[in-house]
Amino acid sequence: MVVLVSPGLDEARLELWKALEARMMVTMVANCTISYSGRTGSDIGEGERLIVLKGDGCVLVHRSRDYQPVNWQPSGCVFQTRIEDGRLIVKAVRPSPLETLNIEIDRIDFLSAFRLKDEAEFILHSSEEEMQKAILAEPDLIEQGLRVIDFEKKVAPGFVDVYGIDSQGNTVVIEIKKDPAGAAAVKQLVEYLKYLSPAEGKKLRPIIVAPSLAKGVLPTVEKMKIEFKPLTLQKSFETLQKRMKSDQKALKGWLGDAPSEKS
Amino acid sequence: MVVLVSPGLDEARLELWKALEARMMVTMVANCTISYSGRTGSDIGEGERLIVLKGDGCVLVHRSRDYQPVNWQPSGCVFQTRIEDGRLIVKAVRPSPLETLNIEIDRIDFLSAFRLKDEAEFILHSSEEEMQKAILAEPDLIEQGLRVIDFEKKVAPGFVDVYGIDSQGNTVVIEIKKDPAGAAAVKQLVEYLKYLSPAEGKKLRPIIVAPSLAKGVLPTVEKMKIEFKPLTLQKSFETLQKRMKSDQKALKGWLGDAPSEKS
DNA sequence: GCCTGGATATCGTGC
DNA sequence: GCACGATGTCCAGGC
Numbered sequence: 001m002v003v004l005v006s007p008g009l010d011e012a013r014l015e016l017w018k019a020l021e022a023r024m025m026v027t028m029v030a031n032c033t034i035s036y037s038g039r040t041g042s043d044i045g046e047g048e049r050l051i052v053l054k055g056d057g058c059v060l061v062h063r064s065r066d067y068q069p070v071n072w073q074p075s076g077c078v079f080q081t082r083i084e085d086g087r088l089i090v091k092a093v094r095p096s097p098l099e100t101l102n103i104e105i106d107r108i109d110f111l112s113a114f115r116l117k118d119e120a121e122f123i124l125h126s127s128e129e130e131m132q133k134a135i136l137a138e139p140d141l142i143e144q145g146l147r148v149i150d151f152e153k154k155v156a157p158g159f160v161d162v163y164g165i166d167s168q169g170n171t172v173v174i175e176i177k178k179d180p181a182g183a184a185a186v187k188q189l190v191e192y193l194k195y196l197s198p199a200e201g202k203k204l205r206p207i208i209v210a211p212s213l214a215k216g217v218l219p220t221v222e223k224m225k226i227e228f229k230p231l232t233l234q235k236s237f238e239t240l241q242k243r244m245k246s247d248q249k250a251l252k253g254w255l256g257d258a259p260s261e262k263s
Numbered sequence: 264m265v266v267l268v269s270p271g272l273d274e275a276r277l278e279l280w281k282a283l284e285a286r287m288m289v290t291m292v293a294n295c296t297i298s299y300s301g302r303t304g305s306d307i308g309e310g311e312r313l314i315v316l317k318g319d320g321c322v323l324v325h326r327s328r329d330y331q332p333v334n335w336q337p338s339g340c341v342f343q344t345r346i347e348d349g350r351l352i353v354k355a356v357r358p359s360p361l362e363t364l365n366i367e368i369d370r371i372d373f374l375s376a377f378r379l380k381d382e383a384e385f386i387l388h389s390s391e392e393e394m395q396k397a398i399l400a401e402p403d404l405i406e407q408g409l410r411v412i413d414f415e416k417k418v419a420p421g422f423v424d425v426y427g428i429d430s431q432g433n434t435v436v437i438e439i440k441k442d443p444a445g446a447a448a449v450k451q452l453v454e455y456l457k458y459l460s461p462a463e464g465k466k467l468r469p470i471i472v473a474p475s476l477a478k479g480v481l482p483t484v485e486k487m488k489i490e491f492k493p494l495t496l497q498k499s500f501e502t503l504q505k506r507m508k509s510d511q512k513a514l515k516g517w518l519g520d521a522p523s524e525k526s
Numbered sequence: 527g528c529c530t531g532g533a534t535a536t537c538g539t540g541c
Numbered sequence: 542g543c544a545c546g547a548t549g550t551c552c553a554g555g556c
Contacts, residue, residue: 064379066317067536
């Protein structure tokens with residue numbers, strides 16, 4: 001690990017180059033101007049910023065506030081450094097789409113370079129996918145007797161989240177949203193309906209599954225005879241956990257207390 | 264500015280507390296586990312990460328790769344720190360929506376705290392707004408004789424980007440996209456058409472303005488008799504620049520070479 | 527490579 | 542506070 005406080009620009013450039021060569025992560029606190037050119041363009045005048053360069057070729061430039069970086073470059077950039085007119089110039093070029101980030105530094109308060117040992121797996125309990133899995137695992141979450149026929153079913157304009165048959169033989173079309181369902185979600189579901197037909201003498205039942213309905217859409221939902229079934233991420237997660245437990249139990253019974261049991 | 268290399272957890276906590284109190288920015292390289300709970304939840308086991316805490320109450324946790332932080336918290340969080348079971352625990356709580364980020368640190372390689380002096384204004388040359396401004400300033404970009412009547416015009420499901428009358432008295436409805444226009448953009452425009460009518464005996468002319476059309480939408484566009492007019496951000500920007508120059512010239516003529524002229 | 531849809535999206539704006 | 546749209550969105554997954 002390298003830590004330099006108020007390094008000269010030449011010294012900083014040397015360490016920067018060595019670190020990038022070695023695919024290390026670099027952080028700098030520096031006074032700089034930045035220009036970006038590519039899909040569009042941006043400029044920002046002189047100021048002190050936190051600059052992060054990662055080994056995979058991405059860049060983040062952060063100001064004193066805000067979650068978002070003021071300038072950045074996604075992974076896959078090629079870095080160049082040079083000294084020009086007494087300033088350290090760091091350029092990050094992304095090949096496709098062609099984009100260039102240019103950082104011109106006239107003073108560095110601080111530079112560090114290091115390698116992060118991090119093999120851990122990131123687990124996100126979330127998302128529509130979780131809700132979908134829960135419904136597939138336990139269709140009763142929507143209603144008793146529902147049988148799932150398909151999911152991510154292709155229809156003309158996109159994909160139906162879940163597609164099934166209810167206990168009366170009606171066709172059920174489910175659109176899942178993890179956030180309160182707004183007008184866009186309803187429109188999407190309505191769109192799909194045009195391309196789907198129920199069995200002979202049966203109905204087509206469009207259902208929105210979401211934690212709640214956004215305010216303005218209730219009239220539309222009623223008008224279009226769309227059903228709403230509340231389901232939260234929390235509930236989906238619990239369902240899957242329970243299901244996993246019972247699966248494990250079944251497995252254990254199946255294997256008859258196998259010797260590899262660890263917990 | 265504070266820079267600590269391999270500080271003890273107690274020492275680190277003190278500096279961290281002082282820095283956060285003073286609304287400074289803090290960066291740490293630390294071995295930690297992280298859990299998040301809120302709109303959804305996440306967990307990640309032990310590993311070394313770059314942690315950034317800003318004075319406005321936002322948090323970023325970065326791994327060795329990727330533009331995106333693995334965990335984060337937007338602005339407006341309240342920070343807590345404590346030592347527990349020989350670990351430094353940093354908690355960032357966002358009041359609304361209620362979300363909690365929990366970082367448990369067992370070793371710190373490096374901690375810095377600093378204040379960034381940065382008054383510069385960020386200038387972005389971009390966005391649909393730029394294209395819209397260009398069209399408003401010079402409707403001929405779309406076609407000769409177009410007169411703009413309104414923009415951001417409210418219709419039932421949203422807002423029409425630009426609304427005008429062509430040289431034949433037909434109603435023109437423009438949807439602007441800065442990226443290649445895909446199915447969603449076309450759908451949006453079609454939706455608006457339902458709520459608009461042309462003058463007696465005139466036509467309704469829906470026009471997509473974008474740098475290009477996405478591949479799959481050409482059939483839809485032709486079927487719906489939507490026109491496509493190519494316009495890039497680049498061209499919009501040039502138009503506005505030119506317009507600005509001629510405005511300045513006109514202003515100069517108007518003022519009769521005013522004494523405040525500087526450039 | 528293009529295109530589609532999700533995201534702990536974030537962020538601004540208008541109501 | 543809620544809803545809606547833009548973002549240099551980024552990113553994974555299909556084709």
